[in-house]
Amino acid sequence: MAGFQYFPHTEEDIRAMLDRIGVSSLDDLYSDVPGSFIYDKEYDLPDAMSEQQIRDFFDRMASLTPRKTVFAGAGAYDHYTPSVIPYITSRSEFLTSYTPYQCEISQGTLRYIFEYQSLICSLTGMDVSNASMYDGPTAAAEAVRMCISATRGRNTVLVSQALLPNVREVIATYAKYSGTVIKLIACKDGRTDFADMRRLLEDGDVAGAIVPSVNRFGIIEDLDGFAAALHDAGALLTVYCDPSALAVLKTPGEWGADIAVGDCQSLGIPLCYGGPYAGFMACRNDYMRKLPGRIVGQTVDKDGRRAFVLTLQAREQHIRREKATSNICSNESLMALWVTVYMALMGPEGLKRVNELSCEGAHALYDGLLATGKFETAFKAPFLKEFVLRPLCDVKKLQQTLSDAGFFGALLTEEGYVSFCVTEKRTRAEIDALVETVRRAAL
Amino acid sequence: MAKIIEGLRYSESHEWVKAEGNVAVVGVSDFAQEEMGDITYLDMPMVGDEFAAGDEFGALESVKASSDLYCPVSGKVIEVNETLEDAPENINSDPFGSWIIKLEMSDPSELDALMDAAAYQAATSK
């Protein structure tokens, strides 16, 4: 047998082990499998690669993946990742551990999740956070379920048309099979239309509504009155938000929301073609026992030392089984550590500065692009780092021109606007270069 | 050996009922609390809620289990034992003293369908 670096067995080991078991060959260990199910053909896989061949293969794939300067957002933001983070998260005690079921040898994981929960609560203004979800859109879909289970007997959830398309799609997919009715709240002037929501509430059966804090046009929503209207109707308010922006923007808690969800990606997680990211989900104390997913709590051990454990497990799928309202089992633990370290490094001032720099850059780009004459204003409304413009040019050509110049931006929205995003990573020179590219191009 | 009290009626889902005129006082049996282990949380209905016999009216949670509570008889909730909200452990220490809800029965004859102490004894010692 040729050696394989991950399998430690020598011929002699295998022989000795088979002897102890009392069988004569490895194939005998499959004597319980009907012969017709044993796959005896050659597997249609490449020849085994050495480590160097693997590196060469992925280097080649990397060379086929052009690197762009990112001026796009739409749910994935190119914020800077401090070097410390991957050093910490690649520590094998974190990286190669399982879910902290054995709390005595998992205090590291349990403590950072507790810190994560504390930070998410603080950013969102909520009372309780879980240990994280798969991503923002799935967290939103779970929020729909939570609204339903918190308001017994109701089966409709209102979803703002101003939410990102992928958030709406995931909500719709989950809702279709669980039988939940989703009604869309229209947009008006680039914002969630409050009057339309009130109208939908009058139809009754509404368990809750999900609206964005910063919407897909980049506009910061004014959610004054939303919580009151929903609460008057016995329904819950869920706010979908960008946690990075919550360092400076009014929080779901301040808007009176019951549930806050969103994607942690903006807290220094690399774009990585869409994942892994981590969703967050937090709520008011009233709904603590309806919150899906894992939760870490503080307690003391038998000698009185502060200790942390997975808690409130009676909510979870492995106990509730067919009575479960969520089937989520694992969280995105390592990504929760990632954003915890990020928030620790940034602190209140650093995270505020990320927003200030992004906001300045975005407004500079906005003004610069308008000045090219190739766009006009879509909405007159406050934005932070992302905005849309109405293009006066061919969008396909615009996108190609940007791509040829090494930029990724000008995403087309459902209405035909183009959206741009600027983070603190984008320098003034890059912003000017993009504007200059657009100005010069014949579009 | 779990304690069983004479004179109460018992359901298959381990609730006990004590009839006081038209009112049913409902709790969970000693057997049930032993099976659950340390009870950490009790989800209770609101006064005024109406249930048919067999409906879920709440839930018990322990560290590693969750168990729904089923209404042994039909009726309207007229009182809930609020002291249990802060001290669910009382169900462990005194299950028969820790009533959970009081129901105004709509059909007291439903009591006859429940087990008496001897039948419940037989059912739980299997």
Place this chain on the structure above:
Amino acid sequence: MKYYDKLIFELSKPGRTGYSLPEPASKDALSAIPAGLRRESDTCLPEVSEPDVVRHYTALSQMNFGVDTGFYPLGSCTMKYNPKINEEIAAMPAFSAVHPLQEDIPGINEIIDGLDHALCAITGMDHFTFLPCAGAHGELTGLMVMREYHLRRGDTGRTKVIVPDSAHGTNPASAAVCGLQVVEVKSGPDGLVDVESLRPLLGDDIAGIMMTNPNTLGLFERQIGEIAELVHGCGGLLYYDGANMNPLLGMVRPGDMGFDIMHLNLHKTFSTPHGGGGPGSGPVGVKAALADIATSLKVSGFHGNFGVMLRAYAYILSLGRQNIRLAGKLSVLGANYIKESLKDVYKLPIPSVCKHEFVFDGLVNDGAHDDVKGATTLDVAKRLLDYGYHAPTIYFPLLFHQAIMIEPTETESRETLDAFIDIMRKIAAEAAENPATLHDAPHTTPVSRPDETLAARHPVLKWQDSI
């Protein structure tokens, strides 16, 4: 492991910074944002320096146990070695800097297509969707495929799904949130699905069956061929829970056993690190007739956990057509070796040959006598921590009261298994002699037996609650 009692908030000192960012150009860079839309309250984010952060999280990591720390025989979780090259591949800037909506990316497309092709070759399915981010997420997606298949045929009455009583807890939960009613099928005394109990459950209200094979007892469901025929015969589909795929690697393909839909846990079978509970990846594979449905289901934000997929693909390329032949076999070898070496001191309820894992039902002699309580499975698990091992999965599956579920994986040497066997025997001897030693375990860990009842009765779920 050393006990370290700080939380990051407790290291905070006003004025310290852990970031390096330029100054904004203007004094009020947020002037474009009206006051009414701005945050009013302070945050609890700590003010700490970079060295503070590094020391703190390093100290936390030292209270953790990973596969690199030692043997991790956690049943059902497939805790195999996580190759380091895969981490380097996943961190390559060429991949980590790509925005998910970028389209001009032939390199990434080739990787995803290659992984799809490889997983199909390994499992006998025809197409995989990578959007599910974890095993349970894959189950849910797979059941959506099942429901959609029936709905598109106008067969709306199929609202029930059959799940064996030995199933992973996520199975019934996934079914419930997918709007399906769970019908449980019992296991026979041999631990396998009882075909005669299954037969009467089948009808035109059955959407399908969810099975894992080998099942959670580590036993191969020999009658899977007949089960597939019966379920297909009633118009249902077969779903394969890929959590137990590892022993089949290189030997048996779910697609050949009659399964129509399956998920894989890339973080189990294909060695991507578990990360303390994620990120995982739970791609769903389907037969050709279901490919359009699988592709159409939008179950997560972008394309799934691409970073995890990169690692899994690197692992598959290292296995290649040659090494994959041994992967499953060696995992089965290890499991049977432990089982045969311990069955005289731990109760083995079902003595047949196992696959990658098996289940004991507590100690043969738990030391109980007179007023002394015997040692439980929990005690054995906690005592293992003292000896430097992660515990097996305990109290699952629910079929046995004292279940100890052991899964060694193919990356553990005979010496590692021998040392573990010795310790398990030593613990059994300790239990027989003086079970009290075990009731108090663990003795050498940073904390011991935290009060879970207190945690649940009086929840302290964030730092602000505790001060």
